[in-house]
Amino acid sequence: MEDKRYPEGAGTIPALNIPGRDSMTDSEKIAYKRRNYLIIPTAVSGDLSGTSDAKKCFVERRFSEKFQQFMLNYSYTLVTSKVLSGEI
Amino acid sequence: MSFNTNSQDLIHNEFRVYIEGVQIPFESATVNQAYKELPTATITVPPFPGLQDIGRNYFPKVHIFYKDFNFSIPESYRHKVDRDELRDSWKLLFTGMIKGVEDNKHVGSDGGSQNITLHAGSELELISQILIKFANERFQEGVQALGQTADGANVVGEFNSHTAVIKALGGISDTTDESDVRHIPEGKFEDLKGTPGILKVFWNILKRDAEREVLSNDTEAMREMYVPLIEEGLKLWEFMSGHPEIEEGIASEKFEYKIDDPRQGLTDEDFEVMIPSTFKTFISDKAQVSLAVQAMKQNHAAMPSDMTGSLGHYFTSILNLLEYDMIELPAPVSKEDGGLTKYVVKPQMPYYYSPICNVVLPSLISSVSTRSNYGDIPTRMMNIANIADLLNGPGHGIGKVYTSPHSVRKARSPSGNLGNTFSVFNNKVGKYEWGRGIVASVLQVPPLYNLLGGHLKKGSEEETLDKNTSASKATAEAAWNAMYPGDEQYNPYSTDSGIDAWDRMNFLYTDLKMAQATATARIAQASGVFNPYPIVGYPMDFVDQVASRDSYHGFCTSITHSFSASGNAETSYSMASVSTYSELAYHNLPAINPYLMTALSLDENPRLYGNAKAYAKACKVYLDVFGIGAAEPALLQDYRTGEPNPFTRTPSSGGCWTTESDTTGGVRFETTTRGSLALVARNITSLIELEKLSGNTFIDIDDWIYATSTDVSLEDHPGRVEVESAKIITPGSDAESSPFLDY
Numbered sequence: 001m002e003d004k005r006y007p008e009g010a011g012t013i014p015a016l017n018i019p020g021r022d023s024m025t026d027s028e029k030i031a032y033k034r035r036n037y038l039i040i041p042t043a044v045s046g047d048l049s050g051t052s053d054a055k056k057c058f059v060e061r062r063f064s065e066k067f068q069q070f071m072l073n074y075s076y077t078l079v080t081s082k083v084l085s086g087e088i
Numbered sequence: 089m090s091f092n093t094n095s096q097d098l099i100h101n102e103f104r105v106y107i108e109g110v111q112i113p114f115e116s117a118t119v120n121q122a123y124k125e126l127p128t129a130t131i132t133v134p135p136f137p138g139l140q141d142i143g144r145n146y147f148p149k150v151h152i153f154y155k156d157f158n159f160s161i162p163e164s165y166r167h168k169v170d171r172d173e174l175r176d177s178w179k180l181l182f183t184g185m186i187k188g189v190e191d192n193k194h195v196g197s198d199g200g201s202q203n204i205t206l207h208a209g210s211e212l213e214l215i216s217q218i219l220i221k222f223a224n225e226r227f228q229e230g231v232q233a234l235g236q237t238a239d240g241a242n243v244v245g246e247f248n249s250h251t252a253v254i255k256a257l258g259g260i261s262d263t264t265d266e267s268d269v270r271h272i273p274e275g276k277f278e279d280l281k282g283t284p285g286i287l288k289v290f291w292n293i294l295k296r297d298a299e300r301e302v303l304s305n306d307t308e309a310m311r312e313m314y315v316p317l318i319e320e321g322l323k324l325w326e327f328m329s330g331h332p333e334i335e336e337g338i339a340s341e342k343f344e345y346k347i348d349d350p351r352q353g354l355t356d357e358d359f360e361v362m363i364p365s366t367f368k369t370f371i372s373d374k375a376q377v378s379l380a381v382q383a384m385k386q387n388h389a390a391m392p393s394d395m396t397g398s399l400g401h402y403f404t405s406i407l408n409l410l411e412y413d414m415i416e417l418p419a420p421v422s423k424e425d426g427g428l429t430k431y432v433v434k435p436q437m438p439y440y441y442s443p444i445c446n447v448v449l450p451s452l453i454s455s456v457s458t459r460s461n462y463g464d465i466p467t468r469m470m471n472i473a474n475i476a477d478l479l480n481g482p483g484h485g486i487g488k489v490y491t492s493p494h495s496v497r498k499a500r501s502p503s504g505n506l507g508n509t510f511s512v513f514n515n516k517v518g519k520y521e522w523g524r525g526i527v528a529s530v531l532q533v534p535p536l537y538n539l540l541g542g543h544l545k546k547g548s549e550e551e552t553l554d555k556n557t558s559a560s561k562a563t564a565e566a567a568w569n570a571m572y573p574g575d576e577q578y579n580p581y582s583t584d585s586g587i588d589a590w591d592r593m594n595f596l597y598t599d600l601k602m603a604q605a606t607a608t609a610r611i612a613q614a615s616g617v618f619n620p621y622p623i624v625g626y627p628m629d630f631v632d633q634v635a636s637r638d639s640y641h642g643f644c645t646s647i648t649h650s651f652s653a654s655g656n657a658e659t660s661y662s663m664a665s666v667s668t669y670s671e672l673a674y675h676n677l678p679a680i681n682p683y684l685m686t687a688l689s690l691d692e693n694p695r696l697y698g699n700a701k702a703y704a705k706a707c708k709v710y711l712d713v714f715g716i717g718a719a720e721p722a723l724l725q726d727y728r729t730g731e732p733n734p735f736t737r738t739p740s741s742g743g744c745w746t747t748e749s750d751t752t753g754g755v756r757f758e759t760t761t762r763g764s765l766a767l768v769a770r771n772i773t774s775l776i777e778l779e780k781l782s783g784n785t786f787i788d789i790d791d792w793i794y795a796t797s798t799d800v801s802l803e804d805h806p807g808r809v810e811v812e813s814a815k816i817i818t819p820g821s822d823a824e825s826s827p828f829l830d831y
Contacts, residue, residue: 054830
């Protein structure tokens with residue numbers, strides 16, 4: 001069976017290149033913001049828990065502020081119309 | 089929107105889901121609870137990056153609320169009421185923690201779907217994390233045996249000792265002084281007296297062991313984590329209640345118990361103990377105390393190793409021994425003082441009145457089905473005291489056989505009395521067995537009762553143990569004679585029937601098992617419009633308004649609420665041990681233990697139909713804890729015709745139903761769905777009440793929905809990873825950490 005349709009083997013292994021932020025297109029920059037930052041409506045910032053301390057959250061059953069920010073971002077992204085096409 | 093086809097009104101339900109106090113959009117959800125299990129929920133939500141990881145190393149809290157129609161405020165009127173009033177209409181349907189996440193995607197030729205399903209469990213599951221070794225080591229019992237005392241200078245752990253069992257049986261005291269092992273939270277005496285107090289005292293002993301750090305045992309896990317979690321985080325004792333009307337007779341009657349055991353450092357020391365309901369029988373006080381203590385000690389000693397045994401194991405095992413349940417109410421009771429009741433410790437009572445919240449009225453049912461397995465019903469129950477008799481013939485053991493029901497017992501000794509019915513080789517046919525043959529079910533005297541036999545003298549001397557003067561026994565004896573006139577010599581409550589106290593207990597136990605076997609042969613299911621009020625683990629009724637069909641009474645074994653964000657919602661129910669209303673009226677079903685028979689005023693008349701005295705007691709039992717009364721079938725149905733009776737619930741009747749006549753504007757219960765829900769409603773904790781009790785603030789979508797793009801701030805994503813030219817520059821974190829917590 002000499003007929004190998006798919007290329008195999010390599011003389012040199014290609015370098016691993018992960019594109020940096022500078023090379024992003026505008027839409028990629030928006031996607032980057034979406035992925036790396038949380039959008040928090042300022043109207044509710046005063047209602048956030050004020051702590052993400054593990055003991056307070058587990059033992060005293062306080063809400064974790066970091067978690068609240070993540071869920072607010074989730075809600076805000078889904079509920080408002082500011083959703084990028086194909087994002088969800 | 090759901091449309092209810094069997095009634096006159098349209099019902100549109102609204103639900104809200106909050107994770108860590110933040111309201112989120114959802115697609116659909118279910119809330120499920122089965123008897124003897126803790127509530128669970130599944131919530132299906134749109135997918136989102138990172139959402140599939142939210143349960144890793146931290147179980148986020150989840151709350152589900154529904155909008156109560158009777159508190160709802162029309163949209164056009166909203167601007168006239170404040171935010172708190174609006175939020176008070178949102179009532180709790182489930183509270184728990186997310187323990188699992190499913191990420192699903194399907195792509196097909198005709199489209200696809202993708203969603204994330206969050207699986208939530210009860211926060212009470214955390215009690216199973218608490219290993220006894222966190223506070224105490226069983227090897228300390230050996231140290232104790234060397235003469236050191238639990239209360240003396242050389243302190244050792246007490247939880248595993250027999251002393252702990254005795255103290256727990258002593259119950260709680262109305263004190264908040266933590267140096268007293270019987271202490272409780274302020275104002276909780278009525279709620280925790282009796283059987284729930286046994287659990288509380290065990291907890292206090294474990295907590296005290298942890299505080300002492302005996303034998304250099306490091307108890308940080310208990311002192312710093314689990315004690316504040318249970319007492320302040322979950323507020324277990326604050327949110328717990330028994331049924332005071334049932335527990336009063338247990339808590340108010342204490343008996344002296346003397347311990348003379350130098351190995352435990354106790355010499356002739358007096359304790360006062362309660363007798364839990366399952367041990368309250370028609371034998372002497374001393375025998376009852378002995379039985380209760382021995383059984384509790386045996387149970388305590390049979391627990392798993394402290395390395396693996398958890399407090400959850402202990403509580404479950406103790407409750408099973410006492411024939412009790414602890415029911416978690418996913419929709420807690422809102423109390424008048426602003427508190428809530430979420431955990432109810434109650435006797436197992438499959439044969440009792442339903443609380444009105446457990447009556448599923450015709451307008452609430454869209455489908456119902458029952459199945460009766462008559463072939464499974466035994467015609468006789470044979471309770472063998474010693475299996476050796478059965479195998480080798482009389483004389484090879486000390487045992488006897490106790491038969492049920494009465495008709496079979498009478499056939500076995502047609503001209504004698506109960507004392508002549510014991511031989512296993514007696515094969516007489518019962519009167520009603522001529523109609524269907526003999527189907528015998530054999531069981532053995534439970535170890536508990538053998539325990540009594542082993543610790544107390546048996547035979548003729550045992551009759552001195554009998555509480556012949558007991559008023560409740562006399563009442564039960566008279567009630568039995570009324571059911572079977574002319575058969576007094578077969579009355580198991582009577583001392584003239586040729587049996588002793590030991591036999592009496594076994595006959596009553598056999599009758600109980602026979603009644604259970606008869607009733608468990610029928611099961612039933614129903615489903616219908618969303619109904620947040622029913623409670624698992626209590627009796628339930630499926631009511632039919634058509635005279636040609638019967639209504640059903642049974643024991644609720646599961647409830648499931650299924651709903652979607654669009655408002656479609658359904659509640660489904662399962663029942664076991666089902667009887668028809670006709671059977672309730674027609675048959676005698678003696679099926680609960682002697683103490684409960686008396687405490688619930690069923691001793692004069694054990695039927696759950698047209699029983700005014702027992703009904704009044706049942707209303708008190710349920711009003712104390714749920715704020716609502718009981719449902720009496722005779723109130724719902726005119727037995728003569730099978731037609732529904734008109735009844736209503738007014739401000740003056742409070743949580744109880746009252747009969748109305750048609751001419752005075754009485755309402756037939758089939759009228760409307762909304763009206764039916766108002767008839768069975770109970771007060772459930774609201775979002776506002778929960779905020780006040782927990783100190784946590786819930787954030788609604790309404791709070792920010794009108795925010796513009798400038799009304800938002802950008803915060804770093806906690807799981808953010810920075811990448812620069814083929815290299816991740818963010819330091820790695822431990823796999824056992826959560827990005828949402830600070831450690």
